[in-house]
Amino acid sequence: MKVIFEHQSHPAGLGFLIKEYIQPYFTSPFHFHDLYELIWIKKSYGKLYAGKQMMNFQEGDVYLFGPGFGHCFYNEKGFIEQGENAHAVAIFFKDDFLGQGFFENTAYIKIKEVLNKSSFGLQIQYVPPRIYELFEHVTAQSGMDELITFLQLLNEVSRLPPLDIKVLNETQSAMKLTxxxxxxxxxxxxxxxxxxxxxxxxxxxxxxxxxxxxxxxxxxxxxxxxxxxxxxxxxxxxxxxxxxxxxxxxxxxxxxxxxxxxxxxxxxxxxxxxxxxxxxxxxxxxxxxxxxxxxxxxx
Incomplete structure (x- = not known):
């Protein structure tokens, strides 16, 4: 199925990439890549294959996947038959998009800890309104404003209580698949x-x-x-x-x-x-x- 609308920032250049997907159902196949992925499911529900786990996903979910973490969102027939579009905002980024060793600084240690855990797959179980607001803002911005909002997003995620972040796999789930x-x-x-x-x-x-x-x-x-x-x-x-x-x-x-x-x-x-x-x-x-x-x- 052809994507109806895709918003993409910085096709080349900066080390982070923002994509907005609006389509009849999510079409990305089971995959993994060498980037981190922070994704908000704005509208949709179905099954998520995440690392070695199968789970339900629904509207409002937010996930963080590390490099090599295999995943795929599959819409259920019930959602597709409603005739509404699936909608997600995904931010892809490298660990060195701000320069080599940036997050090794002790001032940013909480962000580094969250990024390390993302190799197991993470779900934010209790998403505060501020995170949704920042996702909304970042899709409408560009340049320095976009970068600042993205950093605010990472900071908000890193400040969440540990009980609000669910680790999806007990062992590191970098896929053995080619x-x-x-x-x-x-x-x-x-x-x-x-x-x-x-x-x-x-x-x-x-x-x-x-x-x-x-x-x-x-x-x-x-x-x-x-x-x-x-x-x-x-x-x-x-x-x-x-x-x-x-x-x-x-x-x-x-x-x-x-x-x-x-x-x-x-x-x-x-x-x-x-x-x-x-x-x-x-x-x-x-x-x-x-x-x-x-x-x-x-x-």
Whole structure:
């Protein structure tokens, strides 16, 4: 899908780059690069593959990814069918865009610490209004004003309490994939994320990248550090966590909605991935006094 509008600053020259994306859905493939990326999801929702994790993303999210951190935002069909445009503002920059060793100065140590952690992938969980304001300003500026606003953004992020910043991976997630691997696996990732409610099998996935089933399973596990079935279950459980917190459906309905055919298997996979049962997960976030809507009742 062609990008409807893209705002790009400094196509050559300065060591940071601002892009504004407005398009029917996010089209960037699963990728990584040698720059830091600070991104605000202004409008959109779906699934984010971040390092080694699959998670939900939504409007208002802000992330910081370090160089080599593999990631991709996939819009859900529900968002695409609404007919609204996805909208994001991303700032790409090098660690030396202000000169070699600039952030080694003790006066800027907090910024350096945040940049170091970004190799694990970071999400700002509680975004203060000031950060949104600075994102809005920076897309409309140029020259020195743009640079100053960007530095203010970095400073605001570095001053956040540690509990407000979620580290997305337990280990450093610089991808083992080459650019060729990334492009090759993209159809497989899209196949799973767009069809996880249906019956999925490795043979169909293998055909997408012109491998036989056995060769595909070896290749996928070696490159993604998990089996194909583990990846499918991660996508399904990620969707389940979203439904548990945002829909008043019973557990059985959520099980089927996420592509599982067996409730006991769904419960087992949910606990293995999240460390909790679906009921415990819901109670932890919403309390234990929720009234569930049963399948035979109107939504």
């Amino acid at each position: 650019n060729k691997d990334s492009a090759r696996l993209e159809p497989v990732l899209k196949y799973v994320i767009e069809n996880f409610r249906d019956d999925l099998d490795s043979k169909t996935a293998a055909r997408l990248i012109h491998l036989n089933d056995a060769a595909f399973c070896r290749y996928f596990k070696r490159r993604m550090e998990q089996t194909f079935s583990q990846f499918v279950n991660n996508v399904r459980i990620t969707h389940a966590t979203n439904l548990l917190l945002n829909e008043e459906w019973d557990i059985l309905r959520i099980c089927y909605e996420c592509g599982f055919k067996n409730l006991s298997y769904f419960n087992r996979q949910f606990r293995e991935i999240t460390g909790q049962s679906p009921k415990e997960y819901r109670m932890a976030f919403q309390g234990n006094n929720q009234t569930l809507v049963m399948d035979n009742q109107p939504d």
